[in-house]
Amino acid sequence: MELSNYQNTNTYHNATHAADVLQATSFFLNSETVAQMVQDNHATAALIAATVHDLDHPGRGNAFLINTRQRLALLYNDQSVLENHHVALAFQLTLAQNGINIFAKMQREEFIQMRQSIIDMVLATDMSRHFEYLTKFQQVIPNLPDLDENRESNSMTVCRMMIKCADIANPTREWKLCAQWARRIVEEYFFQTAEEREKGLPLTMKGFERETCNVPMTQCTFVDMFAREAFTLWCDFAEIPQLLNQLETNYEKWKSMSTNWEPSQNVDLMISKPA
Ligand SMILES: [Zn+2]
Known part of the structure; x- marks a missing residue:
């Protein structure tokens, strides 16, 4: 992923913000309770998601893109326009050439799962759905220690909350x-x-x-x-x-x-x- 795919003319949404969110995500993963609840493949997905989560951000928000009827708003039907773009572009870039495909060594199923988790986490950074994710996290916390039941979906709920907090840290x-x-x-x-x-x-x-x-x-x-x-x-x-x-x-x-x-x-x- 080239740094140039983040727009360095943005005062905020540039590669340094991505690095900042990556650092916060990595810090959170070091917490013992977080590490206990988050599956290894989700932890990897979280670090990649943090890295790409604002890729090619134009320095304007979703509402602005929708009001000005920009290409991306039309492409994504006004729904989480930027978040869809960030993650779609990330996959387009890395899959475009064998030499830079970070998923090249993965089995088909493993890739599909990893891709799903990364997409899910980047879409969770849409602040217009902030309270939905918060409520969901709040609901699962009391049940988290029952590791076996819903282990995978609980791990993802924690990851969504984690990347959201990293993004607004x-x-x-x-x-x-x-x-x-x-x-x-x-x-x-x-x-x-x-x-x-x-x-x-x-x-x-x-x-x-x-x-x-x-x-x-x-x-x-x-x-x-x-x-x-x-x-x-x-x-x-x-x-x-x-x-x-x-x-x-x-x-x-x-x-x-x-x-x-x-x-x-x-x-x-x-x-x-x-x-
Ligand atoms: Zn961000």
């Missing part, structure tokens, strides 16, 4: 990285909003306008809406309480910064460092 990183990733994603959203304004399209990421945005507030909102609940469940399960502690420490920092944030600080988030 920015608020659990040490402050310096947390702040850097926040600046990067907000900057990418600013560009999207600007294009939507220019073309008279609906604004798909409300609040992300350079002229008015309170950046620290957006991060508190993300934690309140998505990250805290996900990491409360995940950190408890994986026995990694330090991540949840870091999330709360970062949250308090954002909260105190939000009170005197000036939109003038949004001129270029990649240069002006709010940290």
Whole structure:
């Protein structure tokens, strides 16, 4: 997989984000409880899924692609457009040449299973279905110790939750990285909003306008809406309480910064460092 298949002009959705999610996934797999529940073939699939999960991301979200009726939206019928594209392209690229086919040595059945797991996990990163996956994970946790029953499907439920948490792990990183990733994603959203304004399209990421945005507030909102609940469940399960502690420490920092944030600080988030 060439790095060039990630778009390095994106401030957020670039190869470094993929590497970051891969690192988080690998870290999670090192947890004893996670390792116990996740089958070996699923662990391998998870590492590959993390690596390719945002391949060729255009720096615009699903809603934007749908509103602008882009080729990918039409191809995937407006359903998990980007996630379908990331994983489809990954397989197209690796299967295109024998020399770069990482699955070349696999038996047919083994490949089909591996492919199914990778597709499943990448599709799980679609945030519009966030609460579905969370609920499902919550439902199976109490039954997980009964290893024999539903072992395979439980392993996949854990993997879906794992890659989702790896994908939104920015608020659990040490402050310096947390702040850097926040600046990067907000900057990418600013560009999207600007294009939507220019073309008279609906604004798909409300609040992300350079002229008015309170950046620290957006991060508190993300934690309140998505990250805290996900990491409360995940950190408890994986026995990694330090991540949840870091999330709360970062949250308090954002909260105190939000009170005197000036939109003038949004001129270029990649240069002006709010940290
Ligand atoms: Zn991602």
